Amino acid sequence: MLVSTSIYYPNPIQTAIFSLFSAFNDNPLDLSEEEKIVRNAQANTQHFEKIYDIYFEKIFIYIHRRVKDEEIADDLTSQTFYKAMCKIHTFKYVGFSISSWLFKIATNELNMFFRKEKDAVRHVSIFSDGANNIFDFEDENEADKHEKLEALSQAIKQLKADEIQLIEWRFFEERSFKEIGYIIEISEDNAKVRTYRVLQKLRNLLAHLK
Amino acid sequence: MKNEIKTHIDPQDPSIESIRKYKNFDRLNTPMVRVHRFEGLKRLFQKNTRFRVLALLAWLLFICWILDAFL
Numbered sequence: 574m575l576v577s578t579s580i581y582y583p584n585p586i587q588t589a590i591f592s593l594f595s596a597f598n599d600n601p602l603d604l605s606e607e608e609k610i611v612r613n614a615q616a617n618t619q620h621f622e623k624i625y626d627i628y629f630e631k632i633f634i635y636i637h638r639r640v641k642d643e644e645i646a647d648d649l650t651s652q653t654f655y656k657a658m659c660k661i662h663t664f665k666y667v668g669f670s671i672s673s674w675l676f677k678i679a680t681n682e683l684n685m686f687f688r689k690e691k692d693a694v695r696h697v698s699i700f701s702d703g704a705n706n707i708f709d710f711e712d713e714n715e716a717d718k719h720e721k722l723e724a725l726s727q728a729i730k731q732l733k734a735d736e737i738q739l740i741e742w743r744f745f746e747e748r749s750f751k752e753i754g755y756i757i758e759i760s761e762d763n764a765k766v767r768t769y770r771v772l773q774k775l776r777n778l779l780a781h782l783k
Numbered sequence: 784m785k786n787e788i789k790t791h792i793d794p795q796d797p798s799i800e801s802i803r804k805y806k807n808f809d810r811l812n813t814p815m816v817r818v819h820r821f822e823g824l825k826r827l828f829q830k831n832t833r834f835r836v837l838a839l840l841a842w843l844l845f846i847c848w849i850l851d852a853f854l
Contacts, residue, residue, distance in 0.1 A: 621811075643801075699792050
């Protein structure tokens with residue numbers, strides 16, 4: 574069986590930066606553990622099973638939230654891991670866990686799916702905790718809160734798909750700008766600017782809906 | 784045409800137990816056989832290998848030129 578020989582070993586500075594970021598991640602593994610698993614998978618794709626075991630549920634939920642169909646989520650999750658397995662030799666640590674790379678592949682798979690299936694419905698999960706970052710409603714009663722969340726869902730429906738993604742990642746999944754930038758291949762500053770531009774647009778839409 | 788957008792406020796994710804029934808690594812392994820078959824060929828066109836192949840060709844040309852000039 575052919576195996577890839579391009580194995581990447583992060584230097585100590587990258588390792589330190591990585592561990593700093595992974596402290597804020599919900600990554601179940603520490604760097605050395607994950608690094609070992611990734612290195613094994615890069616040397617022999619049969620060892621990719623461990624990565625699959627650890628991250629399957631997370632990727633499945635990430636996709637399921639956007640398609641709301643278990644069969645489709647299953648297909649897209651398999652596709653994501655299949656592509657990751659084929660390309661594992663190209664993975665390099667740039668300050669993020671391999672989970673960010675998997676989310677990046679999953680996002681591409683989802684975008685391809687929605688581009689191909691024009692009749693498919695794009696689902697957006699709005700979490701009240703995350704909505705707190707968009708407008709402050711801590712002191713409000715349940716009815717007002719619900720009304721605001723309803724208005725938010727109406728406003729979100731008027732955004733473009735890529736704008737919705739930014740709102741989902743930043744406010745409902747609480748990803749860092751650096752990670753958002755990594756997923757959509759733009760700089761951290763650019764991710765920040767784009768997200769705040771969308772937030773401004775969302776606030777304007779909310780103001781019009783009142 | 785744009786995909787329709789539906790929003791859900793505080794939805795429930797499927798349970799981990801219900802997700803596990805979809806977990807099957809062997810499913811990924813089957814198409815992998817096809818990938819392995821072409822991996823060697825693909826690697827020939829990768830950036831680093833491409834450079835090495837070009838360097839080798841350049842050396843061969845140089846040797847041919849030397850041989851042609853002196854023999």
